[in-house]
Amino acid sequence: MHLVRMHPVLMHPVLETVLLLVCAAVVVLLLFAIVFYLRPVATSFWLRRVALRRAGFRKTKISTTVGEQVAWQGGAGPLLVLLHGAGDQAGTWYRVAPPLNQHFQLVIPDLAGHGESEPRTGVLSLGTLLAALEQVLDASERRGQSMVLVGNSLGAWISMLYAEKYPQRVKRVILVDGGPIKGATEIGIMPKNREEARRAIDAVLDPSSPRRPNFVLDDLVRVSNRGPISRLLAAGEEDMSKYLLEEKLASFQVPVDLVWGASDRLVSLEYATKLQSKLPQCTLTILERCGHGPQLECPHKLTRVLLQLLTPDRPFTDETSHAPSRTTGEHA
Numbered sequence: 044m045h046l047v048r049m050h051p052v053l054m055h056p057v058l059e060t061v062l063l064l065v066c067a068a069v070v071v072l073l074l075f076a077i078v079f080y081l082r083p084v085a086t087s088f089w090l091r092r093v094a095l096r097r098a099g100f101r102k103t104k105i106s107t108t109v110g111e112q113v114a115w116q117g118g119a120g121p122l123l124v125l126l127h128g129a130g131d132q133a134g135t136w137y138r139v140a141p142p143l144n145q146h147f148q149l150v151i152p153d154l155a156g157h158g159e160s161e162p163r164t165g166v167l168s169l170g171t172l173l174a175a176l177e178q179v180l181d182a183s184e185r186r187g188q189s190m191v192l193v194g195n196s197l198g199a200w201i202s203m204l205y206a207e208k209y210p211q212r213v214k215r216v217i218l219v220d221g222g223p224i225k226g227a228t229e230i231g232i233m234p235k236n237r238e239e240a241r242r243a244i245d246a247v248l249d250p251s252s253p254r255r256p257n258f259v260l261d262d263l264v265r266v267s268n269r270g271p272i273s274r275l276l277a278a279g280e281e282d283m284s285k286y287l288l289e290e291k292l293a294s295f296q297v298p299v300d301l302v303w304g305a306s307d308r309l310v311s312l313e314y315a316t317k318l319q320s321k322l323p324q325c326t327l328t329i330l331e332r333c334g335h336g337p338q339l340e341c342p343h344k345l346t347r348v349l350l351q352l353l354t355p356d357r358p359f360t361d362e363t364s365h366a367p368s369r370t371t372g373e374h375a
Contacts, residue, residue, distance in 0.1 A: 083259045084266045091134025098141040100151070107178040109171050110161025114152040114179050122188045123147035124180065128196025128221065128336070130272040132158030135195070138342035139349070146354060152179050154201065157271045167274040169286040173204050189214045191353060195338060196221040196310070203288055210296040217300045217352060219345070220307050220335045223288035224321070226314040233267050233276065240264050247335035249306035292321040299325045300352050302345065304333035
């Protein structure tokens with residue numbers, strides 16, 4: 044039996060190519076590690092947006108009176124709008140959106156002043172965010188179709204403002220750890236140093252979640268004090284108070300579901316029960332071992348609940364998690 048041996052002269056180009064590819068991969072990984080270390084928040088945002096694109100969502104740009112807005116769209120079926128919280132962006136839904144995409148047409152905007160949506164500078168009023176959302180939804184492919192709004196944190200507040208203004212367009216609102224009533228918290232959302240950032244992160248995560256390293260906390264301090272959160276707070280308490288719906292909830296026309304992380308200490312369960320008591324058609328579902336952002340911390344539990352709320356006739360089983368607890372408002 045004869046063995047075929049590659050001539051040494053022919054072997055060098057092959058080895059050179061392999062070595063070049065390996066070296067290039069190492070350099071890319073090293074550069075990515077450096078970028079992630081220096082800007083972990085921005086890198087995480089970018090990776091989540093890449094995940095949306097890879098899941099089949101397409102990025103669209105919409106011209107509005109407050110500047111160009113960006114929204115991700117995909118799927119077919121009833122219209123479902125996902126709204127992120129303050130300082131966040133559309134990519135926050137990257138693990139929840141793909142399974143929902145199988146049943147709904149999704150619209151996932153970057154709220155005004157967040158992500159890639161304008162305005163890039165200046166004070167951000169809730170009125171600006173609402174005006175931009177109105178025009179984004181007016182420009183969607185299925186304009187005029189009734190929709191369900193799902194909002195996390197600030198996105199929950201904006202969802203309620205939109206539903207209150209356009210009840211004929213909204214058939215349901217699902218609020219995830221947020222709402223349109225005043226709720227005092229001692230946790231600062233604009234940390235000035237690493238220690239304050241640690242307390243803020245601990246308040247929004249379940250104690251069992253991994254602790255964030257110091258370089259992430261340092262970047263959080265930088266981003267919080269220069270990004271959308273600082274611009275929202277610059278609008279002032281007087282401006283924000285104009286958009287509270289506390290006195291209008293008793294006559295709210297759209298059914299509301301609350302989905303809450305049991306471990307959320309930024310917007311606590313006490314806030315959720317107070318909000319539920321004020322709404323005529325409202326249920327509360329509690330997610331155990333979840334904090335303020337279930338779409339990132341426990342996406343499978345949140346997806347399960349959303350599917351149960353939105354497709355109650357569809358059988359859904361999940362052997363890996365316990366059934367969430369649910370309570371119904373006395374007027375539901």
